[in-house]
Amino acid sequence: MEVLKEMFQHQIPSVSDTELSDFLSLWTIKRQLKRHEYLYGRGREQQHLYFIQKGAFKIFHETEDLKELIVGFGYKHTLLLDLPSFVTGLSSIYRIQALRQSTLIGIHQRDFYSFMEKCPPLATYWRQQIELALLSRLEREIDILIDSPQKRYERVLQRSPILFQEIPHKFIAAYLRMTPETLSRLKRF
Amino acid sequence: MEVLKEMFQHQIPSVSDTELSDFLSLWTIKRQLKRHEYLYGRGREQQHLYFIQKGAFKIFHETEDLKELIVGFGYKHTLLLDLPSFVTGLSSIYRIQALRQSTLIGIHQRDFYSFMEKCPPLATYWRQQIELALLSRLEREIDILIDSPQKRYERVLQRSPILFQEIPHKFIAAYLRMTPETLSRLKRF
DNA sequence: CATAAAACTTGATTCAAATCAAGAATTAGG
DNA sequence: CCTAATTCTTGATTTGAATCAAGTTTTATG
Known part of the structure; x- marks a missing residue:
């Protein structure tokens, strides 16, 4: 309270x-x-x-x-x-x-x-x-329209780094319109 | 006016x-x-x-x-x-x-x-x-998160049939997150 | 704190949509 | 109304992410 x-x-x-x-x-x-x-x-x-x-x-x-x-x-x-x-x-x-x-x-x-x-x-x-x-939904629309999984990941990581500390990555993957495997591979770099 | x-x-x-x-x-x-x-x-x-x-x-x-x-x-x-x-x-x-x-x-x-x-x-x-x-942006978010190009097409066609009369389909394809070729093939059925 | 469950990583394989290409149909605009 | 430009269609090929699979790490909870 x-x-x-x-x-x-x-x-x-x-x-x-x-x-x-x-x-x-x-x-x-x-x-x-x-x-x-x-x-x-x-x-x-x-x-x-x-x-x-x-x-x-x-x-x-x-x-x-x-x-x-x-x-x-x-x-x-x-x-x-x-x-x-x-x-x-x-x-x-x-x-x-x-x-x-x-x-x-x-x-x-x-x-x-x-x-x-x-x-x-x-x-x-x-x-x-x-x-x-x-406004945040309009930004998100751009986020998910982008073709490259790499760029989608970078954009959201930059804007909401907290996300990646708070939420299991398999859900973030779905949020980013990709599989957990793809997200995992992106994180390596 | x-x-x-x-x-x-x-x-x-x-x-x-x-x-x-x-x-x-x-x-x-x-x-x-x-x-x-x-x-x-x-x-x-x-x-x-x-x-x-x-x-x-x-x-x-x-x-x-x-x-x-x-x-x-x-x-x-x-x-x-x-x-x-x-x-x-x-x-x-x-x-x-x-x-x-x-x-x-x-x-x-x-x-x-x-x-x-x-x-x-x-x-x-x-x-x-x-x-x-x-609200319409939240609907659209669902539209573009859907995996299957077929389903994305059907959803938007159902909700906004006018779109397909007014706008060149190559732009609709981009709006639907697919290539004009893919949209063209979907329209056959 | 032990152990079962869940999440994550990594590699091999598949597959669906992108790309490439070329011809047909439609539309714009003088 | 004619011609050039644009858009649309269809087929062949490529490609990148999904799927499948299995092992490893992390987390939840009794």
Whole structure:
């Protein structure tokens, strides 16, 4: 809770102390997930926003033939949510699975949105977050369109070195649109 | 101009007639582009929002080795902009090129944003457009992560059949992360 | 801390899509 | 409407990453 408070203090400096306390009091959902556990069932809507206190997650789309297309990860001390489901309220196209034992605290979308209405700094913050998410997705589109596995690897390694410390490389390989064998060979140089 | 007016009347029904007229009067930029012409120079910031009255465009990222990674298209009677540059004000990571003779009308970002401040329905509309752009990019991410060229083709054909009528297939092939030869062979079935 | 499970590495082989090539069809524009 | 330029198709060949396989290292957890 303390870390979450610091994060918001840092990212939304214009929010007052009392507002922040009120806001944090809405983060009532506590969850503990074991390795391999899913954050929610297949195809359910997922209208929670979580903060990862401990652990790591993979976010992926499951194709009809049960292949996993990994679209992102969640690490310690960052927010975790099913963005399309959170925004639209529709059932999710993603699954989110714990990569190791993890603890989360969360807030429901309706509580978040209703607090946003009476707290303009939070509204501004959230609008910026959506814009940033869009921009980062445009960068990622370039990442995965590049032909050469070598270049894809270099680009992401440069931008997100943390990834390679936090996440098993076989998942990073899928994220980079290659096999673990290919990634392993690239790392040699 | 008439078509643009109808589009906004349809998409922002809550906006008043006088407001709409005021807004449209800010669309003062007129441009004519010949085939192969660029909307703006390499790496320039691009803070205009355009409406395509006639023509078609490709939006692509140019890699260091001058390969073109196509990230989207613009068609008749839709909006055209360099989204990351428009939102951040930074210089663009994309180039936009006319695929045939085209005419555009445009508005500068500062005029658009300042009108948004005094027109809440436009602000709401724009926020929704950003969210929609994000959601469509998440769908696209899945599109291009899929291994099989066949499946990538089917998915996009199903969702955007118009594409295949408006745009030369060699560009669609690049958009789908395959060669024109591969796309041609897929179309046989 | 022991041991079972998971992840990673490395080499050999396969295979699907890229490349190369050339002719046919379509489109642009004077 | 004609001609040149561009795009599309189809076949032959090449190639680079996937797959297969097996051994090694690392990590999880009772």
